[in-house]
Amino acid sequence: MSETDNRLQRLQEATEAVNRILLGKDRQVNLAFCCLLARGHLLIEDVPGVGKTTLAHAMARVIGSNYQRVQFTSDLLPADILGVSIYKREKDVFELHPGPIFSQVILADEINRATPKTQSALLEGMAEGQVTIENETHALPDPFFVMATQNPLDLVGTFPLPDSQLDRFLISFSIGYPAPEAERALLVAEDRALLLDRTEQILSPAEIRALQEDCNAIHVSENLLDYVQALLAETRDERWFEAGLSPRAGLALLAASRAHAFLAGRDYVAPEDIKTIFPALTRHRLSPSGFSQDPEEQVRELLSQVPIP
Amino acid sequence: MNPTARNPMLWVIATFTLALLPQVLRMPPAVALFALAPLAWRVAAEVRGWNPLPAMLRHVLTVLALMALLFSYGDLSGRRAAVSLLAVMLSLKLIECYRFRDARLVVSFSLFLCATQFLFGQKIGMPVYGVAVTLLALATLVRLQRVEAWATRGTPPRPRHSSLAELGFSLRLLALAVPAGLAFFLLFPRLATPLWGIPETTLDSKSGLSDSMAPGDIQKLFMDDSPAFRVTFEGPVPPPSERYWRGPVFWRFDGRTWTDSFYSRNLPANPMPPDDAPGVYRYSVQMEPNERKWLFALDYPAIEPPDSRITVDFQILRRDPVLQLYRYRMVSNPDFRDSPLKLPAELAFNALELPEGSNPRTRAMIEEWRSQSPSPSDLVDRAYRHFGEDPFRYTLDAPVLGEHSVDEFLFQSRAGFCEHYASAFAVMMRMAGIPARVVTGYMGGYYNPLGEYLLVRQSDAHAWAEVWLEGQGWTAIDPTAAVSPARIDRGSLGAVPEPRFWMDVPWLRSMKNSADVVQQRWNDWVIEYGARQQANLLAPLGLGAMTPASLVLILALVLGLVGLVVVPLVLRIRGPSEKDPARRAWLRFLGRLNQVGYSASLANGPLELAADAAARLPAHREGIVSISELYARCRFSANPPPVSDLEQAVHRFRPKK
Structure with missing residues (x-):
């Protein structure tokens, strides 16, 4: 068994471990891992109590990273995220007290409640992998994985993220209510918090970096690129959306699809990978044109009309 | 035929109906009933998804129809009776028409049925109607061919292919047939009476002043x-x-x-x-x-x-x-x-x-x-x-x-x-x-x-x-x-x-x-075009008095020349076929699935399709999954397996209902 296969097996164990905690949400767990492997960040939009935090927590546990949860509020300041320099009299220097952004896994709860200035402090870090505090640039840890949540219904006193910042998130999904059987299992099983505490670390940061490298090696064929381009072109048709996907979104699509293929144990990207990733990738990037309602519905319709080359 | 092929069946019915219409107006009521009733049943069966009639009932219907014909016409030798026989038999054929072969037969004979109206008159409206029926028949044949070709040649119907485009395609085919048609019209030896003769009972009733x-x-x-x-x-x-x-x-x-x-x-x-x-x-x-x-x-x-x-x-x-x-x-x-x-x-x-x-x-x-x-x-x-x-x-x-x-x-x-x-x-x-x-x-x-x-x-x-x-x-x-x-x-x-x-x-x-x-011009230029006019037309070319045999020879020559120009054009409008052999094999595979009632969307990837089709056709699970995986690797992986593996797998894949 090669090293890659070994890692892949461990990765699959990790997803299973998360699945055991967040019941019946295989798709979301799978997408979350794709996001992690593609070095992206995750935006979860849902009402409270469906397991956003549990998912983030479980992810953090199995990938064994140091984990920070930041509750975004309207009085949260950038320094509360980035950290502050404090004068050390004994050493006669300013010393940085790193903020939560220096963790490997961050749960940014209700990101839209903070002011834009605070939001952009986090988002800059997500985009560049580094932060600047008092003219000093500090590299962020690697892997660096942000999971942000938003409540799509409670919009009073929020600062919705502009499109350019939504673009920083690779993948977005909602968790949704559990299926009846999953919910029953959840109700009778033991407390999730205890379960989380018992969950072991499965992947080390070094392994995650290696897995991210592995994903880069996944083959993308010319035929598949044709398909990706056809999809991108179709999103730019104004009968679907107000504005289409950017080339950057196309790159992100490929990266996430590679991760998806890798997770499925394939060494090449198949159209199915693209089709699985595509809705999660476009959910927060595209707004339907005309009177059509649900962006996801629109995207499914679009996917069903673009033939696979 | 399966759900995807249902659409062409309605086209077949429409073609036959159009071809039948002028004839049914001339039929005695009993015969008209036997021409229309099976047609009506077939339409209902198609729309409602009824099962085919049992063979026994079909045989009884056929015998009854023949009796109605004999009763109405006395015998079946006259032209009117013969055409009615053709129409009634085609209508009966329709009720057992569930396969491509039968559908094609009905459409072809509908064309013939449509042509029989020239046995009863030569008004200008008839060729116009005839062209319309021919157009529809061609479009139907093209459609049948497209659906069937999917299974045999791996040419799937194009996405968003409209019926209008189908008609346009048929129109182009018909336009390409015009030179040959003209050659036949101008050069075919003119006989004093048509080949089928004109007996006393041509017209439906004597008209005009009497004795x-x-x-x-x-x-x-x-x-x-x-x-x-x-x-x-x-x-x-x-x-x-x-x-x-x-x-x-x-x-x-x-x-x-x-x-x-x-x-x-x-x-x-x-x-x-x-x-x-x-x-x-x-x-x-x-x-x-x-x-x-x-x-x-x-x-x-x-x-x-x-x-x-x-x-x-x-x-x-x-x-x-x-x-x-x-x-x-x-x-x-x-x-x-x-x-x-x-x-x-x-x-x-x-x-x-x-x-x-x-x-x-x-x-x-x-x-x-x-x-x-x-x-x-x-x-x-x-x-x-x-x-x-x-x-x-x-x-x-x-x-x-x-x-x-x-x-x-x-x-x-x-x-x-x-x-x-x-x-x-x-x-x-x-x-x-x-x-x-x-x-x-x-x-x-x-x-x-x-x-x-x-x-x-x-x-x-x-x-x-x-x-x-x-x-x-x-x-x-x-x-x-x-x-x-x-x-x-x-x-x-x-x-x-x-x-x-x-x-x-x-x-x-x-x-x-x-x-x-318009009718007068049609009479002058088309119907009155006889041996003399033909000779006048050919005289300037130095081909004045021709025997029928040499006329046929000239006709063959002209047709050959026309063919030289037209055949390449016909071949060109067929459109390019799929170049990648793997994709061709895949499309053939989809066509075979289509034949057993699984209609695949071309927007589905091979793996997606494999999961879905295997669930719907559990008996062929193994073949479906292995072919789909082979194809996915041929098309998308870095080290594709030899295409011949896929081709052989598709060749061996013969699903049955």
């Missing part, structure tokens, strides 16, 4: 707007009041019906009017087939058309009835006088004979007139004026007359159509001792300035009288003109107060008149 005239006969014709003949004049066109087209002439009267006499039918005209006098009209007449022997001419016909003779009363009788469009040249001498000096005794006897004791009141009136002024020309004048003075009406709404028809007409109803007036006038003249006869024919016509011809319709049919006066000979008197001058000036339609049909509006009529030029 007798009873009250109401011409009135019936008045309802018929179909063309009787078209006339092209070489010189000036006679004014409307002189456009009396002479047809059957009647001598014998039995109190109700006028018929011809032995003499008039068998004695030749003597002398013939000179055909070179100044003031003669020269023209050619193109007659629509009417299955009668009379040819029509203005007074007085001066030349005999081939195979015809001119009788003593200047009827032109053809040896055979007119069964096809027939053209003859004619010269008429309007200044000629027919036997001005002496009327042969036997003719005079015929022209004075009346049934014993009929119409006493009329006779009494004439006796009184005679006693007042015995001069024949005065009597003619007086009778003519009588129709103008008394409240006579020219109407379609004439009451039925009894035994003394002329009495009733003159003294009671005073309402009638031209035949009433002509008949009454002739009877009055005979009572006055003046030889008289009734002439029927057509009066007037519509001059079409576009085609520069005169169009005479059945509704222009007319009857008038002729009296013999010493010194003047036979003189035409049209008593209708006294009652209704409009009949002469404005034609038959202008004279009758009642509208004939609800759609008989002026603008529609004038459109119909003008549009007739």
